Amino acid sequence: MAESLRLQLRRVVLESGTLAGRIYNLVIFGTILLSVIGLLVQPHPMRVAAPGEIPLWVEELERACLLVFMADYLLHLWVSPKPLAYARSFFGLIDLSAVLFFFVPQINSGLILWIFKFGRVLRVFKLLRFMDEAQQLGRALKASARRIGVFLFFVVMAQVVLGYLMVAFESNHPDTQFQTAGQGVYWAIVTMTTVGYGDFVPQTVQGQLLAAVVMLLGFGIIAIPTGIVTVESIQQARQDRLRVCSQCGHQEHRRGAVHCDQCGAPLPALPQSPSS
Structure with missing residues (x-):
């Protein structure tokens, strides 16, 4: 009986293809949005709120959201095939923080209070669970991380050289604002x-010409990482769709589908893109 209930709840909590699953996700999604609205009227994060400073409706909203988040986290732990893996995952830690940091202690330390309140802000990341595009973007960023990292390394080196050149060009001008290489960088x-x-x-002509060059370089600096991620996103989407069903041979499937849209047979796992 308990195992049957667990399987039924697993389809509701972990799968959004059913009507019950869509309703469940809609409830969680709405709760997250309401909790974010409550955060917008919170007092300064570095001090303890005075009695009556937080509106009563915000406190009631916080309690209601806490109950929903607690139920959601406990349900995920119960129905997940690997509860410990879920608890250690990114979304598991975010779900835990959404519950844990509701209990902000009444302390006088501004830094510790800020840390606890910042943990409550992390609940907005729960919204990523409802966005297939966010998961696809995450895979694309992971696959292109090395290329972007190498590109940013060369950008940093270029900025050091350009900053040093600006200090050298401006050093002889009486009204120069560049006194150190750090200011140039x-x-x-x-x-x-x-x-x-x-x-x-x-102030000098050489410095102004160098500034014009740096401004023009800025357009390319911004565009290149965007192009890298865009190409990787297209490849991820193509890999996601073109998984061949071993039973019927169907290729076009919904993004993130676990079973074949044609015959219902299990689909192979998503291929991992090598980081290069």
Whole structure:
């Protein structure tokens, strides 16, 4: 009896293809959004709220969300085929934090209080469970992490060189704002990312020409990682769809499908993209 109930709840909690599963996910999704609304009216995170400072409806909303999150976490532990693996996973830790950090102790330490309240903010990551695109993007980022890391390493080296050149160009100007190489690197980062605070401005012609070059480089710096992730995302989506059913040979399936959309047979696991 208990095992039958567990299997039924597993289809509701872990699978969104059924009507009950969609309703369950909708309830959790709505609870997350409501809890985020409650966070928007919380007082300053570095101090303890005075009595009556938090509206009563926010406190009641927090309690209701706590009950839903606790039930969701316990259900996941009970119905998961591998409860310990779920508890140690990213979403398991996020689900635990959504429950654990509701219990903020009344302490006077601003730093410790901020840590506990920050843990409560992490519940917004529970929304990722309901987005197939987020999971696909995560796989694409993981597969392209090494290439992006190498690219960013060369970008950092280029910014160090450009910052040092700016300090060298500006060193002889009487009104120069660049006194150290660190200030030059900071300027290169701000300029290349097209932020442009304006706190460091080149005064010489050579410095202004170098600034123009760095600004133009900024467009390419932003576009290259986007292209890498986009290509990997397309490959991930193609691999996700083109899984061949061993029973009927059907290839086109829903994203993240576990069973064949044509005959219902189990599909092979998603292939892992090698990081290169």
